Amino acid sequence: MPTTRAQEAAEKRNLRTRHQPEDSKHAPAKPPSKAKKPASSRKPPSSKKGAHAKKETSPAVGEKREPEVDDHQAESEEPAAKKVKTEEPAQKEEQADGKEEGSEADADKENAPAKRHPAESMYQAGTIERGHIYFFYRPKVELEEAHSMDDVQRFYMLLVPRPPQFATHTDSRNDTHAKNDDEGQEMNLIGSGADAVPAPEPKGQTKKRFRLMLIGKKGLPDPDAGGGGKGGGRKQVFWATVATVSDDLEKLEEGLGPKTYETKTRGTRHQAAARLAARGAYAIVNNEAARTPSQRETHFGYHLSHPDDEHFGEVQETLGIHKASSFVLQVKNPLAPPSGPAQVGLPKGRRAEYPEEIMAGVFGKGGHRGRESYGLRFASVERQELLDHEGAELLFIAARSGEQGLEISLGEGRGHALEEAEKDESKETMEEVMKEIAMNDGKIPADPLEGGWA
Numbered sequence: 001m002p003t004t005r006a007q008e009a010a011e012k013r014n015l016r017t018r019h020q021p022e023d024s025k026h027a028p029a030k031p032p033s034k035a036k037k038p039a040s041s042r043k044p045p046s047s048k049k050g051a052h053a054k055k056e057t058s059p060a061v062g063e064k065r066e067p068e069v070d071d072h073q074a075e076s077e078e079p080a081a082k083k084v085k086t087e088e089p090a091q092k093e094e095q096a097d098g099k100e101e102g103s104e105a106d107a108d109k110e111n112a113p114a115k116r117h118p119a120e121s122m123y124q125a126g127t128i129e130r131g132h133i134y135f136f137y138r139p140k141v142e143l144e145e146a147h148s149m150d151d152v153q154r155f156y157m158l159l160v161p162r163p164p165q166f167a168t169h170t171d172s173r174n175d176t177h178a179k180n181d182d183e184g185q186e187m188n189l190i191g192s193g194a195d196a197v198p199a200p201e202p203k204g205q206t207k208k209r210f211r212l213m214l215i216g217k218k219g220l221p222d223p224d225a226g227g228g229g230k231g232g233g234r235k236q237v238f239w240a241t242v243a244t245v246s247d248d249l250e251k252l253e254e255g256l257g258p259k260t261y262e263t264k265t266r267g268t269r270h271q272a273a274a275r276l277a278a279r280g281a282y283a284i285v286n287n288e289a290a291r292t293p294s295q296r297e298t299h300f301g302y303h304l305s306h307p308d309d310e311h312f313g314e315v316q317e318t319l320g321i322h323k324a325s326s327f328v329l330q331v332k333n334p335l336a337p338p339s340g341p342a343q344v345g346l347p348k349g350r351r352a353e354y355p356e357e358i359m360a361g362v363f364g365k366g367g368h369r370g371r372e373s374y375g376l377r378f379a380s381v382e383r384q385e386l387l388d389h390e391g392a393e394l395l396f397i398a399a400r401s402g403e404q405g406l407e408i409s410l411g412e413g414r415g416h417a418l419e420e421a422e423k424d425e426s427k428e429t430m431e432e433v434m435k436e437i438a439m440n441d442g443k444i445p446a447d448p449l450e451g452g453w454a
Helices: 002-024 049-057 065-111 172-180 183-192 250-257 314-318 356-361 402-410 414-425 430-437
Strands: 126-139 152-162 208-216 237-248 259-263 267-271 277-284 299-305 322-332 378-382 393-402
Touching: 183 237, 208 250, 237 250, 277 314, 277 402, 277 414, 277 430, 299 402, 299 414, 322 414, 393 402, 402 414
Parallel strands: none
Antiparallel strands: 126 152, 126 277, 152 208, 208 237, 237 393, 259 267, 277 299, 299 322, 322 378, 322 393
16 A cells, blocks of 8 residues: 555655746746735736736635736726617717707707897887776966866876786676676686776875977877878877876975965966866787888877866866877987977987997997988887886877777787776766875866866
8 A cells, every 4th residue: 555655645646847947937936925915015016917818717825816816807898898789879869869959959950040130139029008098177377276277387198007907807897797707707817908907096095107209399299180090181280298107196296286386577476276187097019910021100098087078178188198099109219319300309408318238229220220310209108117217208190099909009909998088087076086196186176077177
């Protein structure tokens, strides 16, 4: 047995020595105990080392660097390969989406309208405002009463804007019916011309937004005279200036009330209070069919509730106040010089001061519209804000009178809607009318609502 074991051991040694010379050429010179280095002192594998590792087929006994490097590379490269495989479809989808978005963007550019004119974004079509209208006249100085146009010193138009009646969801005149009939209220919302009917005027409130306008010729032009919508001759026009924009009705009453003042030449002077001559509802409507800025028109129309047909008399006729009437309304460019032989217009220091957005967008200042550097001389009321500046100069061009004329001017049932609304409001007493604008009929007489001068 010893001899046999010795022979087997010698044979095994011979086998080892046969393979040892090939492998020992690539084995590290240092003993295995010193082959392993700390991870921090090891250099990162280079491309040469990687190539060398590929040539090694069997590492020396105890050498662990090669398996660690190979495992690390396998771990780092294998997920990367998988990531590429999983990201390829996503990248293709993103590229496809990008192409689709690009094609959509190109299509949008092709189908997009041409660059819009600055004025296009300023224009508000349809009913831009509705509310209640009041007409006042003031007798001349030292006259307690007026008995004709010769005795009238000033003629005023008061506009009190209101939201549409359907927006308030209640109707003081049909309150009981509205509570019991929601469907009727819904029909009121979509009724023809409903956007032109103002909500009922609250009574006794001293804070309401208003505009007081001074009418230049002390009377309204007659739409039926000189053509006025009938196609013959030049239409009559009149100027108006926005004198006051405020929300303090107490100051309004004070301004329209009686005055006493001193002069150097004539001493103490007295001026009587203004008189209320008419009351009704109005609407301002911009043409919705206008395709170009030159086709735009603003229509101003009103229908009276007071005086009623029975008391409509000489005062209203003399002042040019019709039961229903309409005008084409324009705003003068404050940069434009006075026009006409009489050089009509306010001095520069009293003209409205509009922001640059309106000057460029509406009037076309800077060459956007018109031939002059200041733009157009006149423009339609493209935005409500044009009327909210003291010193704004307005041009009223007579259009049509009567209920039918009002409907033609405002369109879409608005004239008929105003007519019906004012028939209901005509039932209010003069005292209730004065409470709408927080005025005392003792300070501001309302006697002309019965048709006679006062």
